[in-house]
Amino acid sequence: MITDARALRPDFLPRDLHHRDGHIDHLSAVLAPSALDQAEDVCLFGPSGGKTTLAKYTISQLEREVLDFRWGYVNCMADNSRAAVLHECVREIGLGADLKREGTHSSRALDRLRRCEDQIILVLDEIAVLDEQPLLALWEVPNVSLVCITIDEDEWFTALSSQAKSRMQSAATIRLDKYSHGELVDILESRIAHGLIGSRVDDSAVESIADLAAGDARRAIAILRRAADRVETRELRRLTTGVVDDVVEDAEAEMRERRVRSLGTHQRLLYQIIDEAGEIGAATLHQRYEARSSSPKSRPSRRRYLKSLRQYDLIETTGRGRRLGTVHWDNRQTAPFPFTPVHVPFIGRI
The missing domain is CATH 1.10.8 (Helicase, Ruva Protein; domain 3)
Structure with missing residues (x-):
């Protein structure tokens, strides 16, 4: 039955990307060799399935045309601290093999980027969980273009500072819909x-x-x-x-x-607490998180992490406006695919 297992892997890049021609053309135009000198940023928004493949496919085509060019992919879910993201960026583009992940100051990674004479494109996936500090640092490097990927455009922009929002709203924007x-x-x-x-x-x-x-x-x-x-x-x-x-x-x-395997340390801890409880109130969740984490993240960071867990159907939150409610994960449910989370009543603030 199986003649080439690679074709069934989630990270497989097909030779042809079906039904994305217009988006490929748009992204190719923004990242064309003649435009890279301006280091324009790009935002990709849309539901799960297709954004990452579109970015990797288009940039891999560009790689065939440009000599002095490097690109790398970073999943911000894995570790979203400033040092970790910058370290992963330089390793992905082949400039940081000698840098240790632990104990290396982020300024060393930034120096590698600044000294590089090639044009650089960095794909930052799951950007909504990222603290702004890595973005602010990368914007200071003139030869770096960012391709930022996330699901919910409005939710991400709402969480940004005015400086970051202004920068990203001026970036090229590509919005993807679900496939028919x-x-x-x-x-x-x-x-x-x-x-x-x-x-x-x-x-x-x-x-x-x-x-x-x-x-x-x-x-x-x-x-x-x-x-x-x-x-x-x-x-x-x-x-x-x-x-x-x-x-x-x-x-x-x-x-x-x-x-779950793709989650960073703090996202995974929040998920584990919810999973163990089955259903948990916001106040209790934060208490247990702070008790079990050796270096707890701030409340705004936790809110970003919980939003990302919700977007990928790992948990369900309910509530109105800025007040989010019960965080719920029913680990006993056997609902038909795709997973449909259970709604529960509001009981607290996250």
């Missing part, structure tokens, strides 16, 4: 052509996966990967809708595990 059912079918068929024996995959199974994924390409590929693995390991003849139905919960669990 037909577009997801095309994406799945492309992955099948690259990595599976297509004659053993029922068309109805592809249609079913596209329905279940509800516009999220990452979810669709996760289901396809689990279904193909089920056919392979159990030596089944075909990938059918029955196989898809059998693996939906496994695909859901796999996606959740990937998201």
